[in-house]
Amino acid sequence: MISINEIDFKHTILLLSTPALALYGFLNVPLIPQTALWSVLYYFWSGLGITAGYHRYWSHRSYDATRLWQFVMMLAGSSAVEGSIKWWSRGHRVHHRFTDTDKDPYNAKKGFFWSHIGWMLKKQGRLATVDVSDLSKDWIVRFQHKYYPLVALIMAFVVPTTVAGFGWGDWKGGFFFAGVARLVFVHHATFCVNSLAHYIGDYTYDDKHTPKDHFLTALITCGEGYHNFHHEFPGDYRNAIKFYQYDPTKWLIWTASLVGLTYNLKVFPSNEIQKGRIYMQEKEIEQVKRTLDYGVPVEDLDCLSMDEVKAEIARTGKQLLIISGVVYDVTTFMEDHPGGKGFLKASVGRDVTASFNGEVYDHANAARNLMSSMRYARLKKEE
Numbered sequence: 001m002i003s004i005n006e007i008d009f010k011h012t013i014l015l016l017s018t019p020a021l022a023l024y025g026f027l028n029v030p031l032i033p034q035t036a037l038w039s040v041l042y043y044f045w046s047g048l049g050i051t052a053g054y055h056r057y058w059s060h061r062s063y064d065a066t067r068l069w070q071f072v073m074m075l076a077g078s079s080a081v082e083g084s085i086k087w088w089s090r091g092h093r094v095h096h097r098f099t100d101t102d103k104d105p106y107n108a109k110k111g112f113f114w115s116h117i118g119w120m121l122k123k124q125g126r127l128a129t130v131d132v133s134d135l136s137k138d139w140i141v142r143f144q145h146k147y148y149p150l151v152a153l154i155m156a157f158v159v160p161t162t163v164a165g166f167g168w169g170d171w172k173g174g175f176f177f178a179g180v181a182r183l184v185f186v187h188h189a190t191f192c193v194n195s196l197a198h199y200i201g202d203y204t205y206d207d208k209h210t211p212k213d214h215f216l217t218a219l220i221t222c223g224e225g226y227h228n229f230h231h232e233f234p235g236d237y238r239n240a241i242k243f244y245q246y247d248p249t250k251w252l253i254w255t256a257s258l259v260g261l262t263y264n265l266k267v268f269p270s271n272e273i274q275k276g277r278i279y280m281q282e283k284e285i286e287q288v289k290r291t292l293d294y295g296v297p298v299e300d301l302d303c304l305s306m307d308e309v310k311a312e313i314a315r316t317g318k319q320l321l322i323i324s325g326v327v328y329d330v331t332t333f334m335e336d337h338p339g340g341k342g343f344l345k346a347s348v349g350r351d352v353t354a355s356f357n358g359e360v361y362d363h364a365n366a367a368r369n370l371m372s373s374m375r376y377a378r379l380k381k382e383e
């Protein structure tokens with residue numbers, strides 16, 4: 001439980017009042033098609049302002065952009081009312097540097113609710129230090145930070161309302177749907193990057209921290225859901241690297257590069273990306289292997305000479321044969337041998353390496369795997 005003194009009222013009021021206002025709008029204001037379409041378009045405008053602007057440009061500098069692009073992204077991002085670029089990017093850089101630790105502002109280890117929204121409802125202590133000198137020097141960032149409440153108010157509510165009002169006379173719908181309801185959806189879509197993207201999906205490149213890759217999160221977050229990739233390669237302007245994966249933010253940045261608005265799009269060497277993928281695939285294979293029976297390791301077997309093998313057969317009645325220096329017990333396999341009982345019977349007490357490897361029949365992998373569970377002893381090397 002948190003005490004009243006610990007509540008961040010500014011965030012709490014914004015995050016609780018907007019859903020209530022949106023609900024009021026849904027219950028009382030008719031939603032006409034033009035406004036519905038405008039709200040969806042404005043949703044993407046805000047969402048992409050956060051993902052392509054706040055996140056991939058200012059927080060990670062994963063590409064360069066003209067001043068025009070930066071200005072447009074600043075306006076678009078402001079319409080999401082998620083704080084100034086400076087505040088947002090600083091927090092985000094701290095999150096990357098201290099992922100899943102107490103210094104991570106949206107530490108996913110503290111639970112889904114905390115990483116989704118809880119961290120904003122409670123007053124934050126001083127954030128850990130990260131380098132934000134580039135942001136402090138940037139006049140667009142400084143301008144937006146200085147006039148943030150006004151810029152956010154205009155972009156979040158005034159613009160969507162007046163466009164719908166002057167455009168097709170739907171002032172109320174513009175405010176409630178393109179303004180408020182759109183804002184609520186953008187908020188929770190962005191928050192899903194901190195929460196959902198740390199809960200569902202695959203550890204494609206590394207499992208040291210919680211970020212995961214999932215199509216569903218990507219769908220909700222304009223492509224930010226390939227979050228495992230992003231935390232491994234944060235300087236890459238892409239989050240999804242396969243052409244069929246959903247990453248509209250990447251598509252936007254790339255398309256803008258065709259007309260020179262963005263340039264120097266950074267990508268991590270694919271050789272290194274592949275290494276990450278293989279590292280995880282090997283880990284997965286090792287995990288599966290641990291669940292399978294590979295028999296007693298050869299080096300752990302007792303050593304028997306040829307005479308001792310023969311004596312063992314006579315004493316115990318076991319059907320032992322030798323292949324490549326290992327003694328196998330085929331007693332229970334006799335009846336099931338696909339090559340017939342006869343071949344095995346005739347092999348008992350003998351070294352049948354050559355027959356097994358091609359002289360009679362060159363056995364497939366299946367036989368070689370199967371025989372590992374029949375290991376009985378190692379053959380002592382002749383002096």
Ligand code: HEM
Pocket residue numbers: 328330337338339340343344347352355356360361362363364365366367368370371374
């Ligand atoms: C531990 C010893 C052995 C095991 C576990 C084993 C297992 C198998 C298995 C699973 C097959 C099916 C095909 C394949 O996987 O390649 C097979 C086929 C066969 N095995 Fe063996 N085998 C053993 C020893 C031998 C020996 C010593 C001989 C001959 C002296 C032999 C002769 C054959 C032949 C001729 C076939 C072919 C059957 C056909 O497809 O017509 N096997 N064996």
